Amino acid sequence: MMGSLKDGTGYMKDYMNAENVTFSYEAQEEEETVEVLHGVSLGIQKGEFVALLGHNGSGKSTMAKQFNAMLLPSGGKVYVDGLDTLDEDLKIEIRRRVGLVLQNPDNQLVASIVEEDVAFGPENLGVAPPEIRKRVDEALKAVEMYDYRLHAPYKLSGGQKQRIAIAGIIAMQPDCIVLDEPTAMLDPRGRDEVLETIHRLNREKGITVVLITHYMDEAVGADRVIVMDDGRILTQGTPREVFSQVELLKAHQLDVPQATELIYRLKAAGIPLPDGVLTIEECVAALEPQMNRTER
């Protein structure tokens, strides 16, 4: 359905692949460098919804920018659809495949009319005008902002602006969207809008999603959770696997979803409860028999 996989080196099954990536920011003065990624290896499959977790300074944003060649590895390699990000000539090809949505919705919109902003990406790619029109309309419908196509972005809410930013990426017809803390500056309603949108895009259009966040609750709906700490991968697996390691996460000053936290504390207090509770619904289901028992 999306652009076909290029039959590159063949042996890679993952759509995006980081192999032992190290990365250092060069400090302005002297030759002093600060290494923020210490050998990260991970693969992301086509159509997958991956949440990349970690607190500030864990290297998760730096990792995100490796995937569309905004930052290049100091050591190791990053492949996107078989393309090496270190190859300068492939930059545009890689960015067409992997779109990056940034944190601040105000700073990533270019034009003063919504539909013209969404058209910016395809225009850069040299797509024919009638085709751009079609893509813009589709992208705006996909994020449910079609009715706002002639509005000025500055009059929209944060969640709406962020959805426009997502539409701007969708219009380039990427295989994958990487979102770098897209909800950090939004109110709870805007956060729900954005999360709902990216889940729908993943489900209905098969777009691979890498969601970088430090809200544990946002990671619950992902296929896979990767937890980063201090430039390394701490643990990864399904949300259930990852969030059952409460002690490990706590030891690295990371939170778990609120429902998991509650069950964890109740269990520590000696109440027999099941493992692997992630959502409020599961939490209610787990607590119900206990409540009934005490009533009787």
Place this chain on the structure above:
Amino acid sequence: MVRDITLGQYFPGNSLIHRLDPRMKILLTLAFIVFIFVATNFQGLALMLAMMLLVLLLSGVPLSQYLKSLKAVIFIVAFTFVLNLFYGGGDTVWSQHFPGFTMRITNGGISNAVFVAVRIFSLILFSSVLTFTTSPTQLTDALERLMKPLKVLHVKVHEIAMMMTIALRFVPTLLEETDKIMNAQKARGADLESGGFMQRIKSLIPILIPLFVSSFRRAYDLAMAMECRCYHGGEGRTKMKQLHMSGLDAAAAVCSALFCAAVLYCALRFPAALR
């Protein structure tokens, strides 16, 4: 709010003038501005004024808006009018002797004064028609296309147009930010309203510095976002909205050409009123 004023230049509408291709509008505006200076006698001037009135009425923008735009230059016009009045040649119409010098108004001075005033007003009105009936995006788009031939001279046409687009996009954002910073500084006890001129200028510093810093941060973010969306300059770039010249544009061009020819005829046929 401050925000509403800045983009208020454009009055959305669907009049004949609104529907013209923005490139045609820019060219015609330039032509009219040139022909204001070709008209050197009252016959020509009357023709230009008639044309202008017609355009103003066709634009569908309330005339009061045009009058507002004239307010800004009223002082300059009054000043040059009075000055011209006393510095013309020709027959003396009125004179007054003062010890040491004589003030005199000549008929040449009067016509000079009238001409200069009308010319300045016309300049403002014609350019107002352009900005009132054309959206900023259309304007930058049209300018980019019109300036394309300048590429031969290594003028960075695309870059200039891109800068204009981004500047327009960020005007409301930065105004909002200024508002926020002003409130934040006021909350910290900054006094922005009282004091003399110098005092007030000084009190702007704590507003301008944070605004500057945040603008740079925004610029960095925006550059990154643009790169993420495959921006790599104007090369190989297409546009979603193509500009099309229509029959309406052709008609406007023909009418304007006839009109300018008439003004030119007046300039050659009748003696110049301007000295």
